[in-house]
Amino acid sequence: MIRRAAAGLAIWLAVAMPALSQGSPEPLLDGVTLQEVARHAAIASQIVDYEGTKVLSVLRGDTMETVTLIETRKRPGRTRLEFLSPEGVAGRLVVDDGLQTWHYEPRLHTVFLGPSLAPPPEAPPAGWLAEYHLSLLGVEEVIGRRTAVLSLRPRSGQGERRLWIDRTTGVALRAEERDPNDGLVMVAYFTRISFSLNVPSALFHMRPPAGARIIGQGGLPERLLALPDLERAVGFALSVPQTLPGGYSLRGGTPVRHGPLLTASLEYADGARSLVLFVVPAGRAGPPGRGAAVPLLGDGARAFGAGALRIVTWEDRGRRLALAGPLPMADLLGIATALSNGSRP
C-alpha cells in the first residue's frame, strides 16, 4: 500500500507539476490533492532511505547559528545524525533505531539514552491535515531536483511552514518554520542527498564508547491520556481548559516523573506546532532562580528562552504552571496571561 502511495505521488507530481507551475489554485488530478501530497511527505521517512548533508540555521541561545550535519534515514523510521559543525556540536551523534534514541556527546564522553524521536509509525490521522490551510507556492529546483513548494498555515492563522517536497520521493529537501510574527525560526536544506542506498543497519545500533557515562532519561509515553486518566495517574486535579488562545486545542497529556518531581504534561496543538502545559502542586516545585521576572503573572513568575523553545512558569491557585513551546516570548506570555486570568473565579 505504501509503495502504491509513493508511486501515486510520483505520478501525480510528474503530471501535475506543469499545471501547478501555471498557478492552478486548487490542483486536483485523479483525486490527488495537496492534502495527499502533504500526507505523502509525512510518511516519506517510512518508505525512503537516504543519506545527505544538511545545513540547519536555527536559534540557539539568543543567536542564530548554522549547524552542518550528515542525516541518514532508513526504513522504518530509523535516523542517524552526525553533527559536523560548529565546534560546539562537532562529533555529536544521534542514533534513533525507532524504539529509543542514543545521544553521544563527545566533549562530555556521555551517552544519553531516551525515547525514540521518530514520529508515530502509523500514517497521521485523517483530521490532522484539516488543521492546516495548504497552498502551493510553486515549483522550484533544490540541488538539481524538482520540488513542489507547499505552504502550511495553521487554521488559527499563526505562523507558517514551507516545505520543498521532492517530486519523486516525497522527502522535504528544504524546510522553513516561521513564527506568528513571520520571523524565520528555522531553515533546513540539503546540500547533497543520495537515495536508494543500501544503508547498513549497523549504523542505527549504538555501541557506547568504552568508559562513557550513560544517562538514562525517561520520556513521554507514546500514547496521550485523556484528562480524567491523567488526573488519576498524577493524583491531583488539573482543571485546565480544552483550548488555549491562538487556536491551540488539547490533544491529551502524560505524567512525567523525574526523581521526586511528578508533573502532569498536557499537549496543545494548532496543527503546526505544539505547546506543552505542565502542572504541579505549588508545594512540590518552587520558582526557578533564573529567567526574567514576569510581574503580570505574580511573584515567582519567570520566563526564559532556550534556543527555539521558550518557557514561562508561574503560580496559580496553589499550582505551579509552566508553558513551553516554539513561540515568540510575547505570544507565549499572552497565552499564559489569558490562561491565568481565565482560571481565576
Next chain:
Amino acid sequence: MNHRRAARLLSAYLDTELSSEEMAEVRSHLAGCPDCSAELEELRATRRLLSSLEAPDLPRGFAADLSLRMGRRAPGLWGWHPPIWGPRPAMAFAVLALVLVLVAVPAIRGHQHRLRAAEIGPDLFLRIAAQAQARDPLLDRAFVGLVFTDANLRLIGEDPRGPVR
C-alpha cells in the same frame, strides 16, 4: 532478668519505685549476683551520706518569693512539665531527637526537593516540549534532533553550545 537490666534498675529498686513484679525479679537477681549486691550497697551508702547532710537554712522570704515566681508563670501546655522529664533528661533528649527526626527531616527533605524541582523543572519541561515537537511528522528531523539533544545537555547543567569560546 539479665545483669544489665537489673543493674539499671538498682536505683529505682532502692527507692521502691518499681512494680511488685520488677521488685521481685531484681531481688531474685541480687541473690545470685555479687556485683549487683555490691553496687546496691554503694547506692545505699551514698543515700545514707546524702541524708546525713544538714539542710542549709533558706533565706528569709524564700518560700514567699518562690510562690510569687511560680504564680507568675502562666499555666498552659508549655508550663506543664511531666514528672518523667525531671529525673530522665537523657530520655527527654532522645524523645526530642526522635520528634526532630520524624518531623524536621521530611520537612527539610521536602524543601530540598522543592528547590531542586524549581531548578531542574524548567529544563525538564523544555526537554519534554522538545520531545512533543517530534510528534509532528512534517517537522524537520535534524531540527528535532538538535533541539532535543540541546535540552538533554541543559538538563545536566551543561551549555549546549559547548564551553565558552
